[in-house]
Amino acid sequence: MSDELVLREDRGAVTYLTLNLPARLNALSDAMLAAVSARFEDMMNAPSQRVIVLRGAGKAFCAGHDLNEMRDKRAGPDQGAQALHDLFTRCGAMMQMIPRLPQPVIAEVHGIATAAGCQLVASCDLAIAAEDCRFGVNGVNIGLFCSTPMVALSRNVTRKQAFEMLVTGDFITAERAADLGLINRVVPSADLSDATTALAEQIAGKLGVAVRIGKRAFYDQLGLPLDQAYAMTGQAMVENMRAPDTAEGVAAFLEKRKPDWAQ
Numbered sequence: 001m002s003d004e005l006v007l008r009e010d011r012g013a014v015t016y017l018t019l020n021l022p023a024r025l026n027a028l029s030d031a032m033l034a035a036v037s038a039r040f041e042d043m044m045n046a047p048s049q050r051v052i053v054l055r056g057a058g059k060a061f062c063a064g065h066d067l068n069e070m071r072d073k074r075a076g077p078d079q080g081a082q083a084l085h086d087l088f089t090r091c092g093a094m095m096q097m098i099p100r101l102p103q104p105v106i107a108e109v110h111g112i113a114t115a116a117g118c119q120l121v122a123s124c125d126l127a128i129a130a131e132d133c134r135f136g137v138n139g140v141n142i143g144l145f146c147s148t149p150m151v152a153l154s155r156n157v158t159r160k161q162a163f164e165m166l167v168t169g170d171f172i173t174a175e176r177a178a179d180l181g182l183i184n185r186v187v188p189s190a191d192l193s194d195a196t197t198a199l200a201e202q203i204a205g206k207l208g209v210a211v212r213i214g215k216r217a218f219y220d221q222l223g224l225p226l227d228q229a230y231a232m233t234g235q236a237m238v239e240n241m242r243a244p245d246t247a248e249g250v251a252a253f254l255e256k257r258k259p260d261w262a263q
Contacts, residue, residue, distance in 0.1 A: 002113045005035035007057075008042075013050040013204040013263075014197070015043065015103070022058025028116050031255040033090050040097040050208045050263075051200040052101065054124060055108040061133070064115030064149075065091070067142075084244040088148050091116060095152060099219040101246040102212040104203055106195040110189065114171075115139050118182075119149035121140070129174040130192045130200065135182060139167035156182050207249055208263045213240045 007018040019026035019260050026032070043052060044216075056062055065087070073087065074080035098105050107120065107127040109111075112134045121135070137153055138144035146153075146166055157179040157180045165172065174186040188197040203211065212229050217236035221229040240246055245261045252259035 005032050006037060006039045009162050012048065014053060014200045015049045015088060016053045019056040019062060026056040027059040027062035027063050027066040028091060029069055033094055037094045040101060041101060043101055048206040052103045052105045053108055053196055053200050054105055059108045060111030061113045062117030062120055063112060064117045091147060095119060098123045104215060106196055106200055108192060110192055114150055115146050119152045122152035122182060128185050128196045129177060129183045130189040131174055131186050132189055134171045134173040135177045136164050136171040138169040140167060156195055207245050207261055209243045209245060210240055
């Protein structure tokens with residue numbers, strides 16, 4: 001396997017990004033954060049790619065921040081205040097790229113997704129997990145409450161369930177993660193890749209401009225009051241309806257034929 005920290009493979013309109021630091025359970029080291037951010041930046045300007053699958057090499061999806069690096073940062077004269085602040089700012093910026101990406105991002109999760117790794121799953125638009133996968137925001141077990149992972153987690157999971165995970169540090173099963181809304185579905189481990197690919201290809205088969213407009217509108221409306229959300233999404237519908245390929249899609253539906261889209 002390449003020594004690149006994030007591998008990219010394009011299969012048609014689906015791009016597979018693989019965290020490639022298996023010896024450290026794909027920890028979000030400084031270098032890994034930079035590599036993921038760079039790959040996401042590339043995808044911002046990749047109109048031919050309509051879906052991203054994010055996965056991990058080796059035994060785990062992602063074990064969170066690199067604790068060795070965090071400990072080293074704390075050794076500075078200010079006890080790591082500046083270096084640690086910079087780390088969490090960069091990590092938060094990378095997570096916030098995901099909803100801004102024009103492509104839906106599917107997390108393909110196996111092994112474990114812990115702390116910032118769980119945050120990464122929660123930040124993705126969709127997630128499929130192997131049945132033996134475990135999830136946790138377990139920093140409290142070593143005296144470090146997972147405050148930044150909490151942001152994404154609490155936007156996926158109900159308040160009391162999120163806080164219980166955070167304050168106990170307990171791991172939950174993939175089935176429980178699905179019940180709580182952290183992931184979309186659970187599949188047998190042997191079927192994980194095929195199930196993720198099937199979902200990615202299903203989405204990639206939709207009209208790209210419609211999905212791009214829809215994803216942007218989905219996130220933009222979430223924090224708005226009801227009247228503003230309807231006003232904003234109404235404009236998104238207008239934008240979408242005026243797209244040439246949408247006109248072809250509507251015509252094809254009315255004429256009971258498959259649309260001949262330019263994408």
